[in-house]
Amino acid sequence: MTADLLQGIRVLDFTTTIAGPYCTRMLADLGATVIKVEAPEGDMMRSRPPLRNGASTSFGQLNAGKMSMVLDLKQPAAQAAVKALLPGIDVVVENYRPGVMRRFGLDHDAMKAIRPDLVYCAISGFGQSGPSAGLAAYAPAIHAASGFDLANMSYQPGRERPDNCGVYVADVISGTYAFGAIVAALLHRTRTGEGQMIDVSMLEATMSLLLSELQAAQFPTPPAGRPMFGPVRTRDGFIMPAVASERTFVNLARAAGRDDWVEDPRFKLYPDRRANWGDLIDELEAWSTTLTTEECQAAFERTGVPCSPYRTVRELMADPQLRHRGAFADVTDAGGTFKALNPPFRLSGVPVQVRGFAAALGEHTKAVLREAGLDEATIAAVAD
Numbered sequence: 001m002t003a004d005l006l007q008g009i010r011v012l013d014f015t016t017t018i019a020g021p022y023c024t025r026m027l028a029d030l031g032a033t034v035i036k037v038e039a040p041e042g043d044m045m046r047s048r049p050p051l052r053n054g055a056s057t058s059f060g061q062l063n064a065g066k067m068s069m070v071l072d073l074k075q076p077a078a079q080a081a082v083k084a085l086l087p088g089i090d091v092v093v094e095n096y097r098p099g100v101m102r103r104f105g106l107d108h109d110a111m112k113a114i115r116p117d118l119v120y121c122a123i124s125g126f127g128q129s130g131p132s133a134g135l136a137a138y139a140p141a142i143h144a145a146s147g148f149d150l151a152n153m154s155y156q157p158g159r160e161r162p163d164n165c166g167v168y169v170a171d172v173i174s175g176t177y178a179f180g181a182i183v184a185a186l187l188h189r190t191r192t193g194e195g196q197m198i199d200v201s202m203l204e205a206t207m208s209l210l211l212s213e214l215q216a217a218q219f220p221t222p223p224a225g226r227p228m229f230g231p232v233r234t235r236d237g238f239i240m241p242a243v244a245s246e247r248t249f250v251n252l253a254r255a256a257g258r259d260d261w262v263e264d265p266r267f268k269l270y271p272d273r274r275a276n277w278g279d280l281i282d283e284l285e286a287w288s289t290t291l292t293t294e295e296c297q298a299a300f301e302r303t304g305v306p307c308s309p310y311r312t313v314r315e316l317m318a319d320p321q322l323r324h325r326g327a328f329a330d331v332t333d334a335g336g337t338f339k340a341l342n343p344p345f346r347l348s349g350v351p352v353q354v355r356g357f358a359a360a361l362g363e364h365t366k367a368v369l370r371e372a373g374l375d376e377a378t379i380a381a382v383a384d
Helices: 019-029 057-063 076-088 108-114 139-145 148-153 169-192 202-207 211-218 246-255 270-275 277-288 293-303 313-317 320-325 365-371 376-383
Strands: 010-014 033-038 067-070 091-094 119-124 196-201 238-241 307-309 328-333 336-341
Touching: 010 019, 010 076, 019 033, 019 057, 019 091, 019 119, 019 169, 057 328, 057 336, 067 365, 076 108, 076 365, 076 376, 091 169, 108 119, 119 169, 139 148, 139 169, 139 202, 169 196, 169 202, 196 202, 238 293, 246 293, 270 277, 293 307, 365 376
Parallel strands: 010 033, 010 091, 033 067, 091 119, 119 196
Antiparallel strands: 238 307, 328 336
């Protein structure tokens, strides 16, 4: 294989929690040198379970492959140290509330004056300007603000209370958009020599998931009956068939031994089928509840109906398909070894994989500062 795609790219990472660290870990996965700048108390994710010997795998999976450097950015000496690093830095990523980096004297304009072709990415809840820019934001609040939670609830008949939040979709999607924008900006820089200021809004990133809902909000459609994508009961559990095309509907009918559905006026045409979806599922379950989930899955797969039984994450991690793709990498930290998910894409000529270590807090502070040319007295003032 050839060298890592981002080999030689150096990233100064001021991010915490999930969205920013997810972005910069993918940059590290592609070979960038990522220097994570942490406050003296460390990223809050370092305290999140599971903990083994004080090391958090939640932190480790988001920050594997990065160097860790401790700087108290409220101190002028630390701010000066960052500026000393900048000539050797290609990318800066931060996810503070807008205005914080300016108070440190480390905003885009200040950094650009030192490194004109810098790619600077700021991730925030609502964007860098506008009436909501200054609001604090974490993923659960963004899920509510973006319409995501109520959109999801609209597919749960009889529900009046939105779901609790435990899966941080807004963080992951925002970090992914930031990653893509940074790589695009680096490509632009190779062509033009110009840097970029990237402004990623978690609100808008989450809204990008609401494809149908954004259109329905502008052009209301008659309310549908039973949601089209829901669990179908089997004799021993549930299965999810995804019937999204005419062909898959015909295949569903064939799997259930109900070819008559294809010409049934309730189901033949998509609008009628959608309106009568509850009847279709009732009739489907008259068949599926005579079979185990495994038998139902086999019947669907024989006729080409996309489907899956419902799995726990533990069950998923044992999937032979993931083993075949090398979906997991081993990462070592102070607590031992754990598995982290590699990026979900592969490149034919370039390795894409989580780096196999998660740094201790401040492990690389002195080494990074020495590499930048700071003298030992300055390093001691900043790092001790």
